[in-house]
Amino acid sequence: EDQVTQSPEALRLQEGESSSLNCSYTVSGLRGLFWYRQDPGKGPEFLFTLYSAGEEKEKERLKATLTKKESFLHITAPKPEDSATYLCAVHEETSGSRLTFGEGTQLTVNP
């Protein structure tokens, strides 16, 4: 059974304090790993897709990396507007069209 685990569950940072969120997964064959951002009361918003180990993608203060067992979302010099819940999801080769989501990391950035 696919397993996607995100850590920490919650993270509180000061503005400018860089950190990383973790998404570890156990699947038999990864077709893709997705990162989403979710603001309170809204639907998830797509950030990145990673397909193979060693791949990296960047967007503003966010950088996503992928290994064979986990993905990291690095947040550099965060701002209060980066506060949100960050979700990762995996698409596994034998799961057909299904995505399996982790429970998310709730990030709070204080000014």
Add this chain to the structure above:
Amino acid sequence: NAGVTQTPKFQVLKTGQSMTLQCAQDMNHEYMSWYRQDPGMGLRLIHYSVGAGITDQGEVPNGYNVSRSTTEDFPLRLLSAAPSQTSVYFCASSYSSAAQQFFGPGTRLTVL
């Protein structure tokens, strides 16, 4: 483009009532799906569709029905609502199962 739209935004039902959650997308996406989101459990797939006329079950399908008569619409039906179906429901679409999914704003459902 409006993207993915969902109606209603909020709904309160009594146990045993039925209702339909509406979902529409205007991006000509073949793949559409329904998720429920509960505290501490993340997003769980209810049903999905890979094209008009084709639907399949996800992780938690019991108590829900879907149909896909057009590319644009993917309604979710609750046949006899139960308190365990209290949740936030999200519809999503993508051009393929391996592509990024676009999510709607969600429907917050409470079953008393």
